[in-house]
Amino acid sequence: MPLEDLRFQAIRRDRDAHLAHMRTFSLELKFSAGIWYFSPPFSRFHEKYQPDLTIEQRLEIAAGLKASGLAGLEAHYPNEINEHNLELWRTFTQHTGIRLVTVIPLLFWDRQFEFGSLSSPLAGPRRAAIERTKAALALNRRLDTDFAVVWPGIDGYENPFGHDFAATRQRFIDGLAEAMDAEPGVRIAFEPKPYEPRGRILFGTTPEGLLLGHAVEAQLRDRENRRLLGEGHGLVCMNPEIGHVLMGYEDLAYAFSWPLSEGRLAHSHWNSQPLGNYDQDLNVGVVSPEQLEALLYTLKMHGYRGHFGIDINPERMPVDAAIRISMDALRAANDRVDAIDHEAVLYCHEHPDKTRGWLEAYLVRARAPRPDRLPPLDRPGR
Numbered sequence: 396m397p398l399e400d401l402r403f404q405a406i407r408r409d410r411d412a413h414l415a416h417m418r419t420f421s422l423e424l425k426f427s428a429g430i431w432y433f434s435p436p437f438s439r440f441h442e443k444y445q446p447d448l449t450i451e452q453r454l455e456i457a458a459g460l461k462a463s464g465l466a467g468l469e470a471h472y473p474n475e476i477n478e479h480n481l482e483l484w485r486t487f488t489q490h491t492g493i494r495l496v497t498v499i500p501l502l503f504w505d506r507q508f509e510f511g512s513l514s515s516p517l518a519g520p521r522r523a524a525i526e527r528t529k530a531a532l533a534l535n536r537r538l539d540t541d542f543a544v545v546w547p548g549i550d551g552y553e554n555p556f557g558h559d560f561a562a563t564r565q566r567f568i569d570g571l572a573e574a575m576d577a578e579p580g581v582r583i584a585f586e587p588k589p590y591e592p593r594g595r596i597l598f599g600t601t602p603e604g605l606l607l608g609h610a611v612e613a614q615l616r617d618r619e620n621r622r623l624l625g626e627g628h629g630l631v632c633m634n635p636e637i638g639h640v641l642m643g644y645e646d647l648a649y650a651f652s653w654p655l656s657e658g659r660l661a662h663s664h665w666n667s668q669p670l671g672n673y674d675q676d677l678n679v680g681v682v683s684p685e686q687l688e689a690l691l692y693t694l695k696m697h698g699y700r701g702h703f704g705i706d707i708n709p710e711r712m713p714v715d716a717a718i719r720i721s722m723d724a725l726r727a728a729n730d731r732v733d734a735i736d737h738e739a740v741l742y743c744h745e746h747p748d749k750t751r752g753w754l755e756a757y758l759v760r761a762r763a764p765r766p767d768r769l770p771p772l773d774r775p776g777r
Contacts, residue, residue: 398582399541402627404697405658410741413696417737422695422729426722427467427496427662427702428457430475432676433714444710450475450483456715458491463719467496467702469544472531474501484538496702497540497584497662500524500531503548503592513570514550514563514597525570532578541702542582542661544634545571551593567597568607572614575630579619583611584634584661589643591674600643601650604633608659629659636664636706637690638674641683648689655697663699664706665721676708678717680724685758687724691732731761742776750775 408416433453435443448456457468470476476484476498488495502512502524510517512524528545535543550567552558575583585607589599598607608631612624623630633654640650654660667682668675680687703725709717739757743750753775760766 398580398623398628399661399701401629401632401658401661403658404655404660404699406698410745414738414741416698417695417741420695420698421733422691422699424464424722424725424729425466425702426464426718426725427469427704428460428465428718429469429704429706430454430457431471432706432708433457435710436708450480454483454487457493458487460715460718461491461493464722465493465718467494467704469497469499469704470495471499471501472527472534474504476534478534481538495538495540496704497542497544498531498534498538499544499546500528502527502550503546508549511550511563513547514567516563516566521566521570525574528571528574529577532574532581535581536578542584542632542634544584544586544662546586546588547597548588548592551590551596551599553594555595564597564610568610568614571607571631572611575611576615576617576620579617580623582629582661583608583631585631586634586636586639586664587643588636588639588674591642601633601635601640601645601653604635605653605657605659607631608633627658629657629661632659632661634662634664634704635660636666637679637687638664638666638668638676638706641668641670641686642672642674644670647686648693651690652693652697655693655699660694660697660699660701662701662704663694664704665725666705666707676706678707678709678724679705679721680728684724684728687728688732691725691728692735695732735761736774739775746775 430453433456434448435445457465484495502508507520507523513521515521532543547567585604587599587601587604588596590596598604608629611631615621620630635651637647640647665679667677667679669682705718705721707717707721743754756772760769760772763769
């Protein structure tokens with residue numbers, strides 16, 4: 396597919412245009428899922444509760460989710476998708492209509508990346524990471540995906556004493572830029588995470604992800620990449636994950652508004668997570684559903700049209716059931732968001748001195764199964 400135009404996300408509207416947009420635009424809930432969690436992952440603390448599944452078995456489960464709304468899959472290179480099983484993936488996408496949305500370079504698992512991948516101070520492992528990233532970007536181009544997610548899970552540190560952070564960050568920036576210039580026109584969707592498995596991970600928060608994007612794009616030299624940048628397209632965009640954002644004590648709606656305001660939200664990963672804590676990857680909507688609604692409202696405000704990637708770890712239930720629950724949670728929350736009195740919400744933010752407490756009271760009623768049992772609420776501005 397040609398590079399998706401995300402520039403519309405950054406459009407600023409006057410009051411009337413904003414209100415018209417909120418009344419007429421509805422998020423299209425296109426769902427994708429990561430093939431990695433269809434088979435149980437390794438755990439430090441307990442045996443696997445389910446048997447390991449081959450890629451073929453996982454794809455069979457995914458095919459059964461097509462009728463429930465699954466539209467795309469995500470896979471890592473080279474462990475889940477590679478040059479040897481391309482025909483399997485091509486046959487699956489042709490027969491099911493479920494697209495392969497992204498091929499992700501696996502930069503955090505191998506023993507050779509013990510001290511980092513693109514940021515490693517060791518020449519051999521860093522070169523291996525760059526070449527793997529190039530190969531993954533080439534496969535994204537070959538398979539006509541939308542972008543390549545990059546997650547620097549093993550690039551970081553534990554002991555900060557004496558660490559040359561600027562040099563570490565620069566090695567990562569240089570390596571990613573080299574890979575992108577080798578496969579021009581392939582967009583990166585960067586996914587920050589503040590910690591785990593490293594004590595601290597490079598570019599671990601949403602604003603740091605934006606800083607990375609600007610730094611890498613400034614170093615791109617390929618003619619096609621420079622042309623796209625000159626037209627205002629983002630090439631290093633973002634794929635924030637709800638769990639990772641909340642691990643960093645960021646507010647979801649505010650955090651996602653940063654890449655949206657720059658036209659850089661290429662993709663989104665959905666689950667639920669308590670503030671801080673380890674990365675739990677709970678089903679969507681299990682924790683803090685009010686944050687889920689606030690985030691959807693912000694996505695609606697910016698006209699987000701990308702996929703909603705379900706990224707969960709369903710240890711104690713079948714993966715297909717967990718994905719259906721998560722898709723249903725998003726559908727239900729989106730219905731609540733669409734039913735909101737957008738003019739009243741806008742009035743509250745324009746006139747906070749005249750509407751003290753009204754929005755909170757309104758949201759209580761909007762979420763209530765029997766709002767008729769609550770005292771009536773006068774509409775603001777009347």
